[in-house]
Amino acid sequence: MEFDVVVVGAGPAGLSTAIRLMxxxxxxxxxxSVCVVEKGSEVGAHILSGAVFETRALDxxxxxxxxxxxPVTTAVNHDDIYLFNDGQNARKLPGFAVPKTMHNAGNYIVSIANLCRWLAQQAEQLGVEIFPGFAASEVLLEEKVVKGxxxxxxxxxxxxxPKDSFTPGMELRAKYTVFAExxxxxxxxxxxxxxxxxxxxxxxxxxLGFKEIWDIPAxxxxxxxxVHSAGWPLxxxxxxxGYLYHAESQQVVVGLIVDLNYSNPHLNPFAEFQRYKHHPxxxxxxxxxxxxxxxxxxxxKGGLNSLPKMSFNGGLLVGCDAGTLNFAKIKGNHxxxxSGMLAAEVLFSVLQQDDxxxxxLIQFADALANSWLYDELxxxxxxxxAMHKFGTFWGGAFNTLEQNWFGGKLPFTLKDDTYDYAQLKxxxxxxVIQYPKPDNVLSFDRLSSVYLSNTNHEEEQPCHLKLKDSNIPVAVNLPVYDEPAQRYCPAGVYEIVEDENHQPKFQINAQNCIHCKTCDIKDPAQNITWVTPEGAGGPNYPNM
Structure with missing residues (x-):
């Protein structure tokens, strides 16, 4: 099938690209002709975000x-920001002690999954074709030009x-392809x-960001x-x-964000999140x-310092596929x-002149540089x-000073040039960290949690978690790092079990995978590559 533009991913960036084009x-x-391909079973099925939403781009x-x-109806009416000293005590921070980027007046508590479902409706009404349940598995590259x-x-x-149900893949060819995965x-x-x-x-x-939705008493x-917090349990x-947002319909969303540059291989981000919910x-x-x-x-979350060139022969990278999130605001949807809207404007201009x-599309760099997006980043x-170099307290103090007094325009740029995976000791x-057992009231185990994500993959399919060297997990990662994949995966995909000879064996439970990509990022040997499973596999988030 041939199109003018193919967009990979029906998230905020991809759908905004398609809408602006049409x-x-x-x-x-x-x-x-604009086509959006989405690997989730439906638009929104794989979308997860906090989310406090700034409407600037939507406006x-x-x-x-x-x-x-x-579905943008619950306005933020109050901000509480805490420093958790330990598992019992906390200090509420006054407004002047908080970076102004973290104040949320005028923003909304939303489900980005539901917002994407609504954006997809707007796109289809404009003439965009959306194909959910189809996973883009390869780039069509011909003579160093992306062709779809x-x-x-x-x-x-x-x-x-091939099984009896075999369906061969299909080429979706395009003059330009926008990657918004x-x-x-x-x-x-x-x-x-x-x-x-x-x-x-x-x-x-x-x-790595965690999120749960709770129904709570009126x-x-x-x-x-x-509610935002820094400090304990990290x-x-x-x-x-951490964060907790009071949404509509007597629901709250609660979560914890764990930076993946941590050094202790015994750390279990999922267990840290479960502990977090016990703070008073x-x-x-x-x-x-x-x-x-x-x-x-x-x-x-690398921001401007890590933002790659976003154009190449035949296509563009947009949104979090490139890294446009503003971590000072903890917001990446707007x-x-x-970024998708800028991409669409450049694409349409070029297609008008040369079909x-x-x-x-090197013009995109200028369009970005002249936008409020670049100014934010x-x-x-x-x-x-600053957080990586100085820690939570002093890094936070520096950021408050820079944002509130200098508007983010101090005449120097801090850099963090160490890869996250290389930080493990x-x-x-x-x-060694001893985590309490879940009480099944506030804290839970991983498998019961994955059940709530509605995750499913066709069992008889090739494993989508590829090992470059199958010996590394047991021969290298286990003796050196106690194989951290057992702990950093939030879905229990990776286990060390005994084989028939009572020797350690690395087991991959790919059926559990919720497509978070942490293994592809944090594996200390960079031995795990996440590739797309069959379309429609993975989580089916209803309101995330």
Whole structure:
């Protein structure tokens, strides 16, 4: 099938690209064929975000979004920001002690999954074709020009042989292809390497974000309240923070973000999140409630210092596939949307002048540099490196000073040029962490949590978690790092078990995978590569 533009991923960036393209085409009475491919079973199935949403990009994309019925209705009415000293004590920070980027007046508590479902409806009404349940497995590359994507074969057994249900893959060819796969996109990662797009940049940095949705008693619900925290349970050189947002319908969303540059291989991010919910500040809202959903996803947080060149022959990277999140705000949805809109404006302009396609759209760099998106990323460029270099307290103090007094424009740039995976210490040099058993009231185990994510994969299919060397987990990672994949995976995919000879064996439970990409990021040997499973596999998040 041939299109003018193929967009990979129906998240905020991809859908904004498609909508803006068709808005321009319809205004100019120009026929334009735009296709969006989404690996989830439906639009929104794989979308997970906090989320406190800034409407700036949506205001530009669809100014009448309120009249059109966008699911953006719960306005933030109060911010509480705490420093957790330990598991019992906390200090509420006064407004002047908090970076102004973390104040949320004028923002909304939303489900980005539901917002994407609504954006998809707007896109289809404009003439965009959306194909959910189809995974883009390969880039069609001809003479160093991207010509589109290949939809993966479906109906293969574990050995890659066709079953009775076999359906061959399909080529979707395009004059230009926009990659909007989200954090650590499978194809985006390949393109960055293929075209050397990150030359001269700091390594990309990541965090792992957890999220649960709870139904809570009416007396504890304060619709519009936003709670953020720093400190406990993350200590030492482990940075990150927690959040709890009071959404509509007597629900709260609670989560923890763990930066993936942590050094202790014994650390278990999932278990840290379970501990977090027992802090009195958080527990007061969850007591008597019921957990109804769970998920986790890696977050691209390197910012401007790590932002690769976003154009190449025949295509563009947008949103978190490139890394446009503003970590100073802990927000990436409005920036992802804006990057997609900029991409669409450059694409349409070029297609109007030259219909052949295949160019390196270097104009995109100028469009980005002249936008409010670049200004946001520039002002927050020191935020992450400061936290990594100075720790939570002093890094936070520096960021408050820079953001509140200097508007993010101090005349120097901090850098963090160490890869997250390279930060792990040998297990023998790190303190073993003893985690409490879950009480099944506030804290739970991983398998019961994965059950709430509605994760499913066709069992008889090739494993989508590829090992470059199958010996490394047991021969290297186990003796040196106590194989940290057992702990950093939020879905229990990786285990060390005994084989028939009572020897350790690395077991991959790919059926559990919630597509968070942490293994692809944090494995100390960079031995695990996440590739797309069959379309429609993975989590099915209802309201995340």
């Amino acid at each position: 808005q321009q085409a319809n205004k100019a009475s120009r026929e334009l 530009e994309l669809l100014p009448d979004w309120n009249q059109l019925g966008a 994507i290949l939809i993966g074969d479906m109906g293969l057994d574990r050995d890659g042989k 989200g954090c650590r996109g499978h194809l985006g990662k390949q393109l960055i390497k293929q075209f050397n797009l990150d030359a001269g940049k700091s390594p990309q940095h990541y965090a 007396a504890q619900h304060k619709e519009g309240l936003v 200590t030492g050189d482990t940075s990150g923070g 500040v958080i527990r007061q809202y969850l007591n008597g409630g019921k957990r109804v959903s769970y998920g986790a996803r890696a977050i691209t 920036t992802a949307m804006k 052949a396609g295949g160019q390196d 520039y002002r927050s460029r020191n935020f992450g490196p 040998p297990a023998s040099e790190a303190a």
